Amino acid sequence: MITEKAIETLEIEAGAVEALKERIDAEFEAAVQCILDCQARVVVTGMGKSGHIGRKIAATLASTGTPSFFMHPGEAFHGDLGMVTEKDVVIAISNSGESSEVVNILPIIRRIGATIVAFCGRRDSNLGRHADHFIDIGVEREACPLGLAPTASTTATLAMGDAMAMALMSARNFTSQDFAMFHPGGALGRKLLLKVENVMHTGEDNPIITADKTAKDALFIMTDKGLGAVSVVDADGKFIGLITDGIIRRALAKDYKFLDEPVKAIMFETPLTISKDKLAAAALSVMEKHKPRPVTVLPVIDSDNTPVGIVHLTDLLRQGVV
Structure with missing residues (x-):
């Protein structure tokens, strides 16, 4: 019944x-x-x-x-x-x-x-x-x-x-962008309105090191900032590479003497980067699609090739950009 x-x-x-x-x-x-x-x-x-x-x-x-x-x-x-x-x-x-x-x-x-x-x-x-x-x-x-x-x-x-x-x-x-504007608190709003500049680490929180500094100096900065990476710049402050904790670990497995060498000798010269005006969801997509394995950090570079910030995977996840 x-x-x-x-x-x-x-x-x-x-x-x-x-x-x-x-x-x-x-x-x-x-x-x-x-x-x-x-x-x-x-x-x-x-x-x-x-x-x-x-x-x-x-x-x-x-x-x-x-x-x-x-x-x-x-x-x-x-x-x-x-x-x-x-x-x-x-x-x-x-x-x-x-x-x-x-x-x-x-x-x-x-x-x-x-x-x-x-x-x-x-x-x-x-x-x-x-x-x-x-x-x-x-x-x-x-x-x-x-x-x-x-x-x-x-x-x-x-x-x-x-x-x-x-x-x-x-x-x-x-459009979906219009919908997101009226729903800024929802998941769609976060995906379509939140930009990289809203979640990136800037100023003193943005880890940067000059190319003449040592790998040991880079390790200290990474430990202090807690982001697992440091942007490397030349004498003019222009971005030329990235040092990550993964690079440090792999180098340590071979020989600890590299710690006294300039970071330029071990940095990754062609890392993935992003601009601050991109959507945070785009940053997440770049991280996830990187091969052979996803990355957890992206340096944020402006039009003058200056590193203005860095965005970490946990920052995106914390904001609900999934």
Whole structure:
């Protein structure tokens, strides 16, 4: 009984969403164009379960390039209508089209001059008649066995809201970089917004040694800075190579006398480098793809071939660039 009812619920709701495809018509396109032409914001309103769905629709619109917010119809009737301007588009949600809290604010919205887009199940309802654009989200039946709890209708409304948001997103040529800008705290934001200059070690934390210094001096600097590498520069401060703890270890395995030799004799002359304006994710990619084995540090070199910093693998991982 439990399994059968769960499967039946999913089938009813899936059917409700499937039926929406036939309603993506000229009126839907006109509503989308209306929002594209909007010079202000999209205000989403709805009562009860429709309100919960409306909050999600408003959040999806806002995060995909359409400025929007949710307005509770009850609060709107007691002052929040002051947030609505004549340049706004109001998406009013009510399956029946007769929710009193929503219907009561429609004349005021009309008086303000905002455009009304109805997400509604009945065109002949008060909401349907007052709207400039009617989006049909009606369903044949709810999944609730009593036919009372909003189930299929809220699923259909949410799906139609997503369809509209994605259509707007596509029409605006909204990119992953745009998405990251609105989600700077998320993993995608860190990948697409965080640059090498935001994570590199600079100034006194940037290990640098001149070519005439000894390998022993380089070892002391590496130990002090704790990054496992030192950038080598010439007398003019230009980058000419890199000393790593791996180079030191391999040399020690042969003979410790090299410690008194100039670092130029053992440095790696063609190491991987990166510029500070590159994405941190690009630095990670360079490190991971190095053959025969990945590297853990990248000197950061400017256009004058000066080492302005160094970035370590742990810095990238700590920032969530994965």
